[in-house]
Amino acid sequence: MNAIDKTLSEDISLGLLLDSLAASEDLPLVFHYDRQPVKPGYHVTEVKAGQFSALDCGANPEAWSEIFVQLWDIEEDDRRHMPAGKFAAIIRKVSDHVQLDRSARLTFEVSDGVRPMQLYCAAVPSVQGGAVHVDLAPRAASCKPRDRWLAEQTQSTSCCAPTSAGKCCG
Known part of the structure; x- marks a missing residue:
């Protein structure tokens, strides 16, 4: 099967995200979506890995790995944005039980618990104003x-x- 390698797309990989966070482990990690930052009490509620095989609309076979990180955008009493190192530790803990391909396409699933979950792709993290910021853009078809x-x-x-x-x- 002559499959297209989706890891070559413009999406950042899990490895790139984790490598970018390594130098800023003590800084708050703030995701931004829909022109707003996530609330300070956000949770990483699920991390899942998938291997996909598909046929596109031109009858071309495709295969790729994808990591989904689910964020629950809620606010809790006196909580701050989680440190980048805590986020990385959550991913490491998941990798003890689930094989995570560091080169896999990275997709964020985000919901505030009221609106439906939406899919986002992540930009390369940047450090600004004493926090690590990751912009999330809607994943389009x-x-x-x-x-x-x-x-x-x-x-x-x-x-x-x-x-x-x-x-x-x-």
Whole structure:
């Protein structure tokens, strides 16, 4: 099977996130989504690993690993944002029981317990104002054959029409 390696996408990996947090273990870790920071009492309620095999709309086989980190965005009495080191320790504890591929695509599932859970991809963490900040952007659907064709167009100086590999749904 000639599968597309999704770890080459623009998503950051679990390993990149953990490596970025290592130098700032004592700093608060603040995730931002929907133009707001998570509340100071947020919880990491679940970490799960998946191996996926699929067929895209162009009948191309795909395979990838993905790690899902579920955040429950709640506020609790006098709690502060968890330190980056505590988040990393939670991931290490999970890895004692579940095989976590550090190169896997990383997806955050976020809910405040009222609104439905939504999927987000993470940007590279940055240290600002004495905290580690990670921006989460909504994970959008896409047409992978179209995405590949567009990527080829930006890498190519050719002005040729799209090939059959650029077609989807077919």
